[in-house]
Amino acid sequence: MDTLDRLTADQRDKLQNFQAITNQEDLDAALAILENHGWDLQRSVHSVFEEVGTDDHLPEDAPQPASSTSTNSTTSGGLQRQTVSLWTLLTLPVTLPLRIAWAILSYAASFLPPSLRPIPRPPAAQTTRSTTPRDLKAAAARFLLDFEQIYGTLHPQFFQGTYTQALQKAKSEIRYLLVYLHSPEHDDTSGFCRQTLGSESLSSFLIQKNILVWAGDVRNSEEFQVSNILSATKYPFLAIIAPHQSSLKVVERIEGPCSPDEVIAAVTRVIEQVDPQLLSIRAERQAREQARMIREQQDEAYQASLRADQEKERRAREEREKQEKEREAAEKAEKNREARIEAKKKRKQHLTDTLPAEPDASESQLSKLSIRLPSGERVVRRFRADDTMQNLYDFVETRDLLPLEFDVDFVIVNTYPRKVYVNMEETLRDAGLVPNASLVVEEKIEEDE
Template sequence: MVLRAIIDYCINIFKGVLQVVLYFFIPRPLVGDGQNRQRDSQLATQFIQKFVEKYGNVHPEFFRGTLPEALERAKNELRFAMVILQTDEHDNTIKFNRDTLTSELLIAFLRENNILIWAGDVRDPEPFQASITLQATTYPFVAIIAAQIPHGSTGSSPRMIVVDRFEGISSPENMIARLTMSISRYGPDLQRIRSERAGHEAARQIRAQQDDAYLASLKADQEKERKAYELAEKQRLAEERARKEEEARQLLALNREKWRRWALTQLPDEPHPNETEVAKLSFKLVNGERVVRKFRATDTVETAYIFVDTYHLQNGASSSTVSEPPSNYTHTFDFLLVSPYPRIVHHVDKFKEIKSEQGLWPSANLIVEGLTSDDDEE
């Protein structure tokens, strides 16, 4: 007898697993499937409204949604689920609802153990299908369903199985006693699954933190490399710019000196002592040296500038002459010739003759003023 009872119990457990699995995976019509879910959800809500109208607000917290949604919630949250199927056409329904489902003792127990409750009237399509799947024969019918991982299936996803069933009327005390047994028997498995999930989640969070730390470190390294590259590139460009500026400065200095050597060949000789219409100009150079030189009246103002600009070459035997000016170069003089009293600036003019320049003819004392970027060239 004991062996037979054990065999029957195992068969019932297998049937419970098969029933709930079949319920989850039973084929549904593709056309209007969303409409069916919406209809089933509305019927579940209507069941709750009718229950409140008839029996009051003291009742378990019924799940508002379809049965698959309720079982999926219980599976994901690792909670026991209570599926209640009933019909007003059965004589025991009123007594069960009034004496059992509205029992504050039972309601408190269900709340304390976080049991998810779904209920429906088998005259509606979804509860009717559930009654067939769960093989309900007497109403009211209650199935207790819990998530379990079959032995030998470590690491697999838990499946919902029927762990207990009530057929016919049951008192609150009887339901609490049997629920307590189910919780004692199957609760450790749920706790084990919770612990495994917590371990997996902790490991996942650690990996995520490690990944975040790695990405942050990688980003910091990349940012450091970017800044180092930008700094190196900035230095390279600065050095390149400085090199080009120095090359340009050297080329300018070379062209200036080449132009001066060429201009020296263009400088007219000093007038002969017997020549008339000669201007005598005295120059005080930038270094303080005083130089006197005679110019013909027809020499241009630019000639006086050329004389001053090439003065350092005129007495040097090593100063080789240049036959032509440097190409792509325009010479500018870096000084001004100025008459001090009254102050008159004699600007460079390659066409104006000395005899026509006020302050130069027939003689003048001139100051050579070096130019800077702030000078006001009058």
């Protein structure tokens, strides 16, 4: 129990599938095989099938194909192989011509139509054909092609995959699996394939009941191992496998020749007996699926709510950062304004203290200016004609310019024709303000520059 407790749910599921497929009841042995293959179920099952590639690896009670010999079933190890090799050398003068004749006959038979070709038998030294993982995937397609060439295209819809994949599909979809083990060497095989498997009523029945059908040639290593697992002792052989609790179970075997009606009757009996259990399994799975969908919907709703909260928090954070920047900018602007005001106050005081006295009226070359301030007050003052516009601006700056703010700049303009005086080095004479003029003080705007 401690061993199973440390496994994940996926590993426990693979362990159950592996034991169901290989009929391996030893838990430690099954775990060792799966761990050695990185919990790859397909590779683990294939490794078991590879072990039965030759007679040296077959269990003593395994059913043998009709053409196999029992030479290697009584002794084992290098001694047996050494004896066989010596015998082969001694009989070579006899067996070599026979082998050559067999090769010539096989080549000649390849030109006959598929239905008339003799069924090839494996040599006595090898009862099964070794397969690689790629061969296992191609075996179903090869079997279908050979079957249709010999027996025709009317047959059940064979699953195009390995036995392991068929079991996994049956379990995942909670379907019945009908397994057909094909042994061309048995006399009843041809009639069974043409009359029973070639029956339209059987094919329609299997489609109607949504039954998965897998077939394989027992001359291949995987299919031969399947025959051992299913305890096939007579051919043609059919087995009906159904989901049982958390694994799969063989619920019916049909061995020997039989009619389509007998197959249909057997499958119908199984369905009547097992369907209540399958309904329960389907209901449990549906409940789990619904629970999973509810969890997914809840998770999605939670994630959506989380994203909305995160987006809301992001916007709030951006708004806070924006307000903070605006506050900092306002504080900085206010500090700059206060600094300008303080600088202007100091400048105004300095100009007031250093402003030259108004020229005497008796002097020549004077400019008498009437200046209207922003408050409406009018100031009249004399300036020398050679005074600059800077002297005029300095005088105006010493006056009270309300309602203009203290930090606001001003300009001096001539209203008619309108002219803004901005050249501080220009003299009053050059500006056309001699002998007199009427001027206005206004708030400076950008276009006055």
